[in-house]
Amino acid sequence: MRLLPLFLIELVFRLPFLSRPAFLVDVVSECPAREELRAGMVLVEMRDGYLKWAHLECPKCGDHIQLPLAGKDQWTIKVDFLRRPTLAPSIWERTTCGAHFFLTRGRLDWC
Numbered sequence: 001m002r003l004l005p006l007f008l009i010e011l012v013f014r015l016p017f018l019s020r021p022a023f024l025v026d027v028v029s030e031c032p033a034r035e036e037l038r039a040g041m042v043l044v045e046m047r048d049g050y051l052k053w054a055h056l057e058c059p060k061c062g063d064h065i066q067l068p069l070a071g072k073d074q075w076t077i078k079v080d081f082l083r084r085p086t087l088a089p090s091i092w093e094r095t096t097c098g099a100h101f102f103l104t105r106g107r108l109d110w111c
């Protein structure tokens with residue numbers, strides 16, 4: 001994944017005609033601790049060039065949501081040049097708070 005530096009993207013979204021999407025992407029090399037999660041960020045865990053997990057703070061309850069990006073029951077993530085993530089399928093926290101939403105180009109859509 002080739003990405004522009006995050007500070008640059010955050011600057012771009014301060015321009016008057018753009019608004020920052022609900023979520024942007026950053027890349028991490030290890031599973032983040034709960035306190036390393038940031039609101040409005042999807043942390044993509046990559047190891048040796050392979051996508052492993054997507055980590056984010058649940059927009060409803062603040063729990064640590066972990067989505068596998070490899071293996072059988074995986075999510076797919078696309079990141080555009082403005083670091084806006086699209087995750088498929090939808091995210092549904094069935095066993096916890098019940099949050100059910102889509103992330104599309106960084107936009108959060110509740111189901």
Ligand SMILES: [Zn+2]
Pocket residue numbers: 058059060061062063093096097098099
């Ligand atoms: Zn939740």
